Amino acid sequence: MSLTPSQWAALLPLLIPVFGACVIVIMSLDTDQATTKWIRGAMYGTALLAVAGSFWYLTDLWKAGSQPAFFQLHMDRLAQFTGIFVMVAAALTVLQSWDHFHQEGWVKGETLALLLFSAVGMMLFASTTHFVTLFLGLELFSIPLYALVGTVRARSESAEGGMKYFLTGAVASSCFLMGGVLIYGLSGTFDLAAAASILTVKGLALDPLVLVGAALMLLGFLFKVSAVPFHQWTPDAYEAAPHPIAGFMSVATKGVAFIALLRVFPGSFAPLGALGMKMQAVVAILAVATLVLGNLTALVQSNVKRMLAYSSISHAGYLLLGFVAGTPAAYTGVLFYLVIYLAMNMGAFGLLTAFGLVGEHTTFEDLRGLGWKRPAMGFAAAVFMLSLAGIPPLGGFYGKYMIFRELVGTGHVGLAILGVLASLVSAYYYLRLLVALFLQAPSAEAERLASDRPAVHAPLAGAAVLVCAVIVLAGGFLQYALVDGFAKRALVEGLGLLR
Amino acid sequence: MFITFALITLLGALGMLLQKNVVVAGLCMVAAFFGVAGLFVLLANPVAAALQIIVYTGAIMVLVLFVIMMLNSHEEEKAQVSHPVQRWLSVTLIAALAFGAVKLVLGSKGLTALAVTGAEMPQAMTLQKIGTTLFADHLLGFEVAGLVLLAAMIGAVALTKRNL
Numbered sequence: 001m002s003l004t005p006s007q008w009a010a011l012l013p014l015l016i017p018v019f020g021a022c023v024i025v026i027m028s029l030d031t032d033q034a035t036t037k038w039i040r041g042a043m044y045g046t047a048l049l050a051v052a053g054s055f056w057y058l059t060d061l062w063k064a065g066s067q068p069a070f071f072q073l074h075m076d077r078l079a080q081f082t083g084i085f086v087m088v089a090a091a092l093t094v095l096q097s098w099d100h101f102h103q104e105g106w107v108k109g110e111t112l113a114l115l116l117f118s119a120v121g122m123m124l125f126a127s128t129t130h131f132v133t134l135f136l137g138l139e140l141f142s143i144p145l146y147a148l149v150g151t152v153r154a155r156s157e158s159a160e161g162g163m164k165y166f167l168t169g170a171v172a173s174s175c176f177l178m179g180g181v182l183i184y185g186l187s188g189t190f191d192l193a194a195a196a197s198i199l200t201v202k203g204l205a206l207d208p209l210v211l212v213g214a215a216l217m218l219l220g221f222l223f224k225v226s227a228v229p230f231h232q233w234t235p236d237a238y239e240a241a242p243h244p245i246a247g248f249m250s251v252a253t254k255g256v257a258f259i260a261l262l263r264v265f266p267g268s269f270a271p272l273g274a275l276g277m278k279m280q281a282v283v284a285i286l287a288v289a290t291l292v293l294g295n296l297t298a299l300v301q302s303n304v305k306r307m308l309a310y311s312s313i314s315h316a317g318y319l320l321l322g323f324v325a326g327t328p329a330a331y332t333g334v335l336f337y338l339v340i341y342l343a344m345n346m347g348a349f350g351l352l353t354a355f356g357l358v359g360e361h362t363t364f365e366d367l368r369g370l371g372w373k374r375p376a377m378g379f380a381a382a383v384f385m386l387s388l389a390g391i392p393p394l395g396g397f398y399g400k401y402m403i404f405r406e407l408v409g410t411g412h413v414g415l416a417i418l419g420v421l422a423s424l425v426s427a428y429y430y431l432r433l434l435v436a437l438f439l440q441a442p443s444a445e446a447e448r449l450a451s452d453r454p455a456v457h458a459p460l461a462g463a464a465v466l467v468c469a470v471i472v473l474a475g476g477f478l479q480y481a482l483v484d485g486f487a488k489r490a491l492v493e494g495l496g497l498l499r
Numbered sequence: 500m501f502i503t504f505a506l507i508t509l510l511g512a513l514g515m516l517l518q519k520n521v522v523v524a525g526l527c528m529v530a531a532f533f534g535v536a537g538l539f540v541l542l543a544n545p546v547a548a549a550l551q552i553i554v555y556t557g558a559i560m561v562l563v564l565f566v567i568m569m570l571n572s573h574e575e576e577k578a579q580v581s582h583p584v585q586r587w588l589s590v591t592l593i594a595a596l597a598f599g600a601v602k603l604v605l606g607s608k609g610l611t612a613l614a615v616t617g618a619e620m621p622q623a624m625t626l627q628k629i630g631t632t633l634f635a636d637h638l639l640g641f642e643v644a645g646l647v648l649l650a651a652m653i654g655a656v657a658l659t660k661r662n663l
Contacts, residue, residue, distance in 0.1 A: 018646065025653060031662075071639040110657035117650040124643060136643040140650060147654030162658070186609040199609075207609040 003070075009061065010068040010075040013054045013083050014120050017090075020050025021116035028109025040107050047094045047112040051119070055087040067493070072130035072191075078494025079127030081335070081486060082259050085342060089252040090119040092346045092464045096244035099458035100353040104242065106152045114144035114151075115248070122256040129268045131180040131190045134260070138176065138220070141256070142169055145249060149241040155359060161240020168233045169223070176220025182213030193268040200271040214275055217264065218282070224257035225316045228290040235309040243362075244461075246305060247349030250312040255338045258319055262331060266323070267495050284324045284415065290317035291422040298429050305362045307429055308348055311388060314426060315341060318400055321419055325406040328491060333402025335487035340387065340395035340475040347384045347468030351377060354465050356456030364436045368446065371437030377462060380469040381437055385430040387472045390423040395475025402483075501541055508534030521567050525560060532556045544624040 003011070024046050030039045058080050061068070067076040075083075093115060101107045121140025128134050146169060150162025180190075186209055187195035187202075199205055223230040238246040269276060294314030301307040319341075322334035352362055354377050355370050371378030387396035400423060407416040442450070475482060511531030518524040532555045539548035604610060633641050657663065 071637075073639055108657065108663055110653055110663065113653055114650065114657065117646065117653075120646070121650075130640075132637065132640045133643065136640055136647060140643060140647045143647060144650045144654055147658055150658055153658070186607075186613070202609070202612070204609040207607050208603045209607045209609060212603060 006066075006068040007070045009066065010070040010073055013058050013061070013075065013080075014073075014123055016053040016057065017050045017116040017120050020046050020053075021113040021120075024109045024113045024116070028113075039109075043109045043112055044094060044098050047116060048091065050116060051087050051091045051094065055084060055091070058083040058087065065493075072128050072133040073124065074127055074129075076127070076494040077490045077492075078259065078263065079123070081490035081494065082126035082256060083123045085255055085259075085339065086119050086122045086252050089248055089255075089342055089346060090115060092350070092468065093244045093248040095460045095464040096247070096346075096350045096353045097242065099461040100242055100244050100358075101152075103353070103356055103358045103456075103458070104152050104154070106154060108151070111148060111151050111242075111245075114148050115245075117141075118144040118148070118248075119252070122252055126256050126259040126263065129192045129263060131184060131192055131195075134192075134264075135173075135177055135180060138173060138224075141253070142173065142224075145245075145253065148245045149237050149249075151245070152242055155240070158240045161236045161238075165233050165237040165240075168230075172220055172223035172230065175216045175223075179213045179216025179218075179220065182209050182216070186210055186213075192264055196269045196271045205272045206274050210272075211275065211278065214269065214272075214279060215282070218261075218279060221257050221261040221264075222286065225254045225261075225319070226313050227286050227316045227320060228293045228313065229286075231290070231294070231313045231316075234313055235306045238309040238312075239303065239305050243305070243349050243352045243357075246308075247346045250308070250349070251342045251345050254312065254316060254319075255342065258334060258338060261323070262334070263495065266326065266331070280324060280326060283320055284412075287317050287320035287324055288415070288418060290314065290320060291418060295422045295425045298426065301429070302365075303363050304352065304367065304433065305349075307433070308345070311426065311429070312345065314422060315345075315388075317422070318403060318419060321407060321412075321415055322403040324412060324415060325403065325410050327406050327410060330403055330406035330410075331491055332483055332487045333399060333406060335490060336402060336475075336479070336483050337396075337399030339482070339487070340399050340472060343468040343471035343475065344384050344387050344396060347380060347465050347472070348388070350461050350465040350468065351381050351384070353461040354456075354458050356458060364432065365443070366446070367433065367436045368440040369437070369442040371434070377465060378437055380465045382434055383469045383472050385434050387476070389427040389430040391427075393476050395472045395479065398476065398479040501538070504534045504537035504541065506534075507531070507537065522564065525564050525567060528563075529556050529560050532560070543622065546624055546626050546629050 024043050027039055027043050027046065030036070061075065062077070062080050062084070067074070067080075069075065073079075094112065097111065097115075101111065118141045121137050121142070121144070123137075125134060125137030125141060128137065146162060146166040149165050150158045152158050180192075183192070183195050183199075184190055186204055186207060187198045189195050189198060199207075199210055204210055219230065226234040238250065241249065265276065265279060291314055294310050294317055298307050298310035298314065301310060319334055319337060322330045322337070355367065355374070357366055371381060383394065387394035390397045390400045400419065404416045404419055407413070407419070508531050511527050511529070511534055514527035515524045515531065518527055532551060536548040536551040536556075539545070539551060
C-alpha cells in the first residue's frame with residue numbers, strides 16, 4: 001500500500017515527533033561517562049528539532065490552507081491550530097526541562113521521549129471524531145504523562161503523585177470508553193458525527209443510554225480539564241511533577257481536552273439538540289462549582305505549585321463558561337484564552353525553574369525578595385500574575401472579556417457576574433506572589449543558604465519565560481488580529497461552526 | 500448460554516476481588532477471562548475468543564502467577580484501620596448504581612429496537628475479515644495502538660529500572 005501526498009501531509013506532523021522520540025530513546029542507551037554531556041545536548045537538540053520540524057510543517061499547512069486527512073485523522077484548521085499550540089507548549093517545556101532536570105540532577109532521555117509521545121497523542125486526540133482514534137489519542141497522551149509525573153524518582157513524593165494521577169486517570173479513561181461504547185452500541189458506528197445523525201433519525205436522541213453515554217464521555221473530558229468534582233488529582237500531581245511537566249500538563253492537557261470537547265459536543269453532537277441542552281445545563285453547574293471551589297481553595301495555599309494548580313482549576317471554570325454561552329464568538333474566545341493561558345501558565349511554572357527552586361522549596365517563603373535580584377524575571381512574573389488575574393491591558397483580560405461578553409449576550413448575566421467576582425478574588429492570591437517577590441525581604445536564614453549555594457544559572461528557562469511574557473503582552477495589544485487571524489479561522493474552516 | 504457465561508465472568512471477577520489468597524484470586528481471574536471468551540463466541544467472533552484465551556489466560560495470567568509466586572507473599576496484608584462506615588457507604592453506592600444501570604437498560608427504547616432487528620445471526624468473524632478490518636478500516640488505530648504500547652513500555656522502564 002502506498003500513501004498519497006495528501007495522506008503523508010496529514011501524517012507527517014505526527015510522524016516527525018514520533019521519529020524524534022525513537023531516536024532519543026536509542027541515544028539514551030549510552031552510559032559512557034565521558035560522552036554523557038554531549039549525548040545530553042544531542043538528546044535535547046533532537047527533541048527541539050523534532051518539535052520545530054512538526055511546528056514548521058504545520059505552519060506550512062496553515063499557510064497553504066490545505067486540510068489533508070489520513071483515514072480518521074483529519075488535519076483540518078482546528079487540528080493544525082491544536083498542533084501548533086501543542087508544539088509551542090512542548091518546545092517551551094523542553095527548554096525549561098533542560099535547566100530543571102539539571103537542577104534536580106536527573107537528566108534522562110526517556111523523559112523527552114515520553115514528552116514527545118504525549119504531544120503526538122494530544123494532536124491525535126484533537127483531530128478526530130472517530131471514537132476509537134479519539135480514545136487511543138487520549139491514552140497516548142495520558143500514559144506518558146502518568147510516567148512523567150513520577151519521573152524524578154529521587155523525590156519520595158513523586159511516586160505518590162504519579163500513582164494518584166494514574167489511578168484516577170485510569171478510572172476516568174474507562175468511563176470515557178464506556179460512554180463511547182454505549183453510543184456505539186445504539187448507533188452502530190464509531191464515527192461520532194455519523195452516530196449523532198443516526199441517533200437523531202432513529203429518534204433516540206434522549207434515550208437514557210445515549211444520555212448516560214454522553215455524560216460519561218463528558219466526564220472523561222472534564223477530568224482532563226480538571227473541573228470540579230474531578231479535580232482532586234490536580235494539586236497532588238502538579239506538586240509531585242517536575243515544574244516544566246506540571247506546566248505542560250496544566251496547559252497542553254487542558255487545552256487539548258477543551259478543543260476535543262469543542263469538536264465532539266458542539267461539533268459532532270450538534271444534531272442531538274436536546275441532549276446538547278441537557279449537557280449545557282450540567283456544564284453550567286459544574287463551571288460554577290469549579291470557579292468557586294478553585295478560587296477559594298487557592299486563597300489558602302502556601303505552596304506556589306499548589307496555588308497554581310488551584311488557579312488552573314479555576315481557569316477551567318472560566319473556559320467552561322465559554323461552553324455555557326455556546327455561541328461561535330464564545331468558542332473563539334475560548335481558543336484565544338487557551339493561547340494566552342498557554343503563555344501565562346508555562347511562564348508561571350517556568351519562573352520556578354528560572355529562580356532555581358527545586359524539590360520542596362516552592363513555597364511563597366522561598367520566593368521572598370527574588371524579584372529584585374532578577375529584575376527581568378520579576379517583570380515577567382508581574383506580567384503573568386496580572387494577566388492571570390485578568391487586569392486590563394494584558395492578554396488574560398481579553399480572553400475573559402470575550403467569554404463574559406457572550407455570556408451576557410446569551411442571557412447568563414448571573415454567571416458573568418460570578419465570573420467577574422471570581423477573578424476579583426483570584427487577584428488576591430496572584431498579587432500575593434508579587435508581594436512575596438518584591439515587597440518582602442528574604443529571611444536571614446534563606447540569605448545565608450543562598451550565599452552557600454552557587455548562583456542559579458538557568459538561561460534556557462529564563463529565555464522561555466521571556467518568550468511567554470512577550471506572547472502575553474502581544475495578546476493584550478494585538479488581540480483582534482490574533483483572534484481573526486487564527487482562532488476564528490480555525491473554527492470557521494475546521495469545524496464549520498460559524499458560516 | 501449468555502446468562503451462564505455472564506455469571507461465570509461476574510463470579511470470577513467478584514471472587515478475584517474478595518479472595519484473600521493471591522494465587523486463588525489469580526485463578527478466579529482465569530475463570531473471568533474464560534467467561535469473556537465464551538461471550539465472544541456467542542457474538543460469533545471465535546478469533547477474539549481464541550485470542551482472549553491464548554493471550555490473557557495463557558500468557559498474561561502465567562506471568563502474573565509467576566510474579567506472585569516469586570514474591571512469595573500469598574496472603575494479603577491486613578489493612579491497619581478498618582473503615583466500616585466507608586464500607587457500608589460504598590456498598591449502598593454500588594447497589595444504587597447497579598439498580599440505576601438495570602433500570603436504564605430496561606427503560607431504553609433503543610435497546611428494545613435492537614432486540615427486534617438484531618435477532619438474525621450476525622456473520623461469523625473470520626481471521627481474514629479481522630485482518631482486512633484492521634488494515635483497511637482501522638489502520639490508523641492499529642498503528643497508534645502500537646505507539647501507545649511503546650510509550651507505556653518506555654514509561655514503565657523509566658519508572659522502575661534501577662540504573663537508568
